[in-house]
Amino acid sequence: SGAHVKARCPVYPGSQTRRFPVPDDKVSWETEWPEYLPPSYTAPSVLARPAWADPDISSFSPYFNALDGTVDRTSHEGEYRVEDGKPLNPHGRTGLTERGLLGRWGPNHAADPIVTRWKRDGAGHSVIHSESHLPVLQFVAIMRKDCGEWAIPGGMVDPGERVSLTLQREFSEEALNLLAVNPEERAWLRDRIASLFASPGFQVYEGYVDDPRNTDNAWMETVAVNFHDQSGDSVSELPLQAGDDAGQVSWMDIDSTLSYYANHSLFLEMVAKERHAHW
Ligand code: RP5
Ligand code: MG
Ligand code: MG
Numbered sequence: 298s299g300a301h302v303k304a305r306c307p308v309y310p311g312s313q314t315r316r317f318p319v320p321d322d323k324v325s326w327e328t329e330w331p332e333y334l335p336p337s338y339t340a341p342s343v344l345a346r347p348a349w350a351d352p353d354i355s356s357f358s359p360y361f362n363a364l365d366g367t368v369d370r371t372s373h374e375g376e377y378r379v380e381d382g383k384p385l386n387p388h389g390r391t392g393l394t395e396r397g398l399l400g401r402w403g404p405n406h407a408a409d410p411i412v413t414r415w416k417r418d419g420a421g422h423s424v425i426h427s428e429s430h431l432p433v434l435q436f437v438a439i440m441r442k443d444c445g446e447w448a449i450p451g452g453m454v455d456p457g458e459r460v461s462l463t464l465q466r467e468f469s470e471e472a473l474n475l476l477a478v479n480p481e482e483r484a485w486l487r488d489r490i491a492s493l494f495a496s497p498g499f500q501v502y503e504g505y506v507d508d509p510r511n512t513d514n515a516w517m518e519t520v521a522v523n524f525h526d527q528s529g530d531s532v533s534e535l536p537l538q539a540g541d542d543a544g545q546v547s548w549m550d551i552d553s554t555l556s557y558y559a560n561h562s563l564f565l566e567m568v569a570k571e572r573h574a575h576w
Contacts, residue, residue: 300321300324300325300388300389301324301388301389301391301505301507301511302507303507303508303509303511303559303560304386304388304391304507304508304509304511304516305318305319305324305390305391305392306509309338309393309397309509309510310397310398310443310444310509310510311340311398311443312338312340312397314336314338314393315336316335316336316391316392316393317333317334317335317336317392317393318392319333319389319390319391319392323390324388324389324390325389325390326378326385326389326390330390333390335390335391335392335393335394335513336393336394337393337394337395338393338394338395338397338512339353339395339396339397340396340397340398342398343396343397343398343399343400347400349400349453350396350400350401351396351400351401351402354382354383354402357402358382359402361377361379361384361402361403362376362377362379366456367456367457368401368456369404369406369454369456370401370403370404371404372387372403372404372505372518373404373503373504373505373518373520374387374388374504374505374518375387377403377404383402383513383514384402384403384404384514384515385513385514386511386512386513386514386515386516387505387516388505388507388511388516390513391511391512391513392513393512393513394512394513394514395512395514395515396512396514396515397510397511397512397515398510399510399511399512399515399516399517401515402514402515403514403515403516404516404517404518405453405515405516405517405518406453406454406518406519406520407451407452407453407454407463407506407517407518407519407520408451408452408454408460408463408464408467408519408520408521408522409449409450409451409464409502409519409520409521409522409561409564410449410450410451410464410465410467410468410494410498410522410524411436411449411501411521411522411523411524411564411565411568412436412437412468412472412493412523412524412525412526412532413434413435413436413523413524413525413526413551413568413572414434414435414525414526414529414532414533414548415432415433415434415435415527415529415574416432416433416434416435416550417529425575426575429575429576431573431574431575431576432573432574432575433550433551433552433574433575434550434551434568434569434572434574434575435548435549435550435551436449436548436549436551436565436568437450437468437472437532437537437546437547437548437549438450438546438547438548438549438557439471439472439539439542439543439544439545439546440539440543440544440545440546440547441542441543441544441558442542442543442544443542444509444558445544446556446557446558447549447555447556447557447558448557448558448559448561449521449557449558449561449564449565450467450468450471450472450543450546451467451519451521452466452467452470452471452541452542460520460522461494461497464494464498464520464522464524465490465491465494468490468494469486469490470540470541471539471540471541471542471543471546472537472538472539472540472543472546473486473490473535473536473537473538473540474538474539474540474541475487475490475540476540476541477538477540478538486535486536489531489532489534489535490535492531493524493526493531493532493535494524496524497522498522498523498524499522499523499525499568499571500520500521500522500523501521501522501523501564501567501568501571502519502520502521502563502564502567503519503520503521504518504519505517505518506518506519506559506560507559507560508559509559517559521564523568523571525572551565551568551569551574551575551576552575552576553566553576
């Protein structure tokens with residue numbers, strides 16, 4: 298909803314590259330703009346050709362808008378345009394071409410697990426917000442190492458991986474640091490994780506992410522799913538420990554006045570509305 302903003306941040310993340318400034322009224326590809334001369338940038342980490350990255354477009358013609366082997370190049374937003382062999386960002390201009398930090402040309406698919414509980418006071422009573430008079434929800438948030446912003450502990454869908462598994466795997470890696478837990482504890486933890494993710498959850502969002510890493514030719518998309526601990530006695534017991542791309546992990550209030558990574562506030566707002574919670 299609305300024109301992307303974070304995808305037009307002045308300096309591209311992890312680089313010194315400045316985006317070509319794109320005013321709101323020039324975001325749409327439908328608006329002719331001959332003066333538009335964006336720089337191109339692909340991060341060295343992507344050019345090094347790790348398993349998760351595509352080759353350069355000059356030596357590569359993938360099946361766009363299709364399932365390309367195990368790589369899903371379809372968009373949740375419908376068919377995207379491909380111009381001169383390069384996919385075009387369905388939300389318009391970003392001020393930068395090529396892939397930046399993203400591995401795939403076109404959509405880069407992620408999944409975001411939004412694990413929630415009701416905020417409680419010392420006596421165990423649900424906390425009611427003084428202004429909205431609605432109960433306050435909390436979610437498991439991570440502080441991203443790359444930018445220091447609070448975010449949902451999401452991650453990329455591996456080729457051929459089911460989204461339901463990505464949700465569980467990323468939560469385990471980033472919020473529970475499962476890979477670093479000792480073997481005895483790990484079995485117990487795996488059990489708890491399995492029961493938390495046994496329900497299908499409530500799918501909040503499916504589509505484009507206004508991510509600062511987006512470019513004119515590569516962008517993030519996600520499926521955000523809410524797993525709610527109604528009684529507060531299952532997930533709340535889990536020992537949170539930051540892992541992988543998370544620097545910190547914590548239960549955090551869901552509140553419109555707090556700022557979150559990318560357009561994660563949109564997904565959190567949808568969770569709050571659905572559960573009749575404070576926003
Ligand atoms: C965001 O980036 C998604 O919403 C998801 O939270 C995250 C996935 O990227 P990594 O965490 O793997 O960097 O666009
Ligand atoms: Mg991850
Ligand atoms: Mg992540």
